[in-house]
Amino acid sequence: MLVILSGSSGVGKNTIINRILEDMDNVELMPTMTTREKRPGEETGKPYIFISKEEFERMIQADELVEHQIVHGFYYGTPKNIVNEKMKSNKILIKDIDVDGTQNLVKRLNNVVTIYLKPKSKEQLIERLIGRGEERIEARLQRYEYEEAMSNTYKYILINDQMEETVQKIKDIIKEEQG
Numbered sequence: 001m002l003v004i005l006s007g008s009s010g011v012g013k014n015t016i017i018n019r020i021l022e023d024m025d026n027v028e029l030m031p032t033m034t035t036r037e038k039r040p041g042e043e044t045g046k047p048y049i050f051i052s053k054e055e056f057e058r059m060i061q062a063d064e065l066v067e068h069q070i071v072h073g074f075y076y077g078t079p080k081n082i083v084n085e086k087m088k089s090n091k092i093l094i095k096d097i098d099v100d101g102t103q104n105l106v107k108r109l110n111n112v113v114t115i116y117l118k119p120k121s122k123e124q125l126i127e128r129l130i131g132r133g134e135e136r137i138e139a140r141l142q143r144y145e146y147e148e149a150m151s152n153t154y155k156y157i158l159i160n161d162q163m164e165e166t167v168q169k170i171k172d173i174i175k176e177e178q179g
Contacts, residue, residue, distance in 0.1 A: 002030065002087075002109060003094045003174055004102050007117035008147050009072075009140040010128035012160045013096040014047055016117070019167045020094060020174075027174065030086055030095040033059075036074035047096055049079075067097075067104035072139050076101065083109070092174060099150035113177045115170060116154035120161040 005013045020027055031045050035053045044050055056075040059065055068077030076098065086093050097105065099116075106112050119125040122144065129137050151157050156173055160166045 001092050001111045003113045008144045011117045028091040030093040034076045069100045114154040115156040116151040117160045
């Protein structure tokens, strides 16, 4: 099973994923490949594999990605070899992916659970972006309306106002979906 978390930049996707990975032994991260710069504190593979634009475009041409898209001017995608390798394990996979990538993955893979995270308000989202030192807030907010409109394509929609409550709700969803 692959659990997808989507939502606007700053809504807390990676923080929640890290908490779930700490709390649930049977859940493993499905990394995303990207051409964006590494942020302070990020490690390769957790949650991103950082590569050059040229290498990413080579992978597109070689059909080595399950899905890919450009978000905020950078390539993001999911390599087929990683999906195939990870799907062989009996682990539940979790991934942070944008709304377009989600649509592409759902078309290509079985057993995908989609969860969209919303902020309590647009103002809360802006505060979070400022708090993490985001320099491209306007670009992030321009995409916000589009992402929110796409939320109705997700099986679950959660408002991430209280981190602990949201983490627990997602853990409950994972247990329910697992059967």
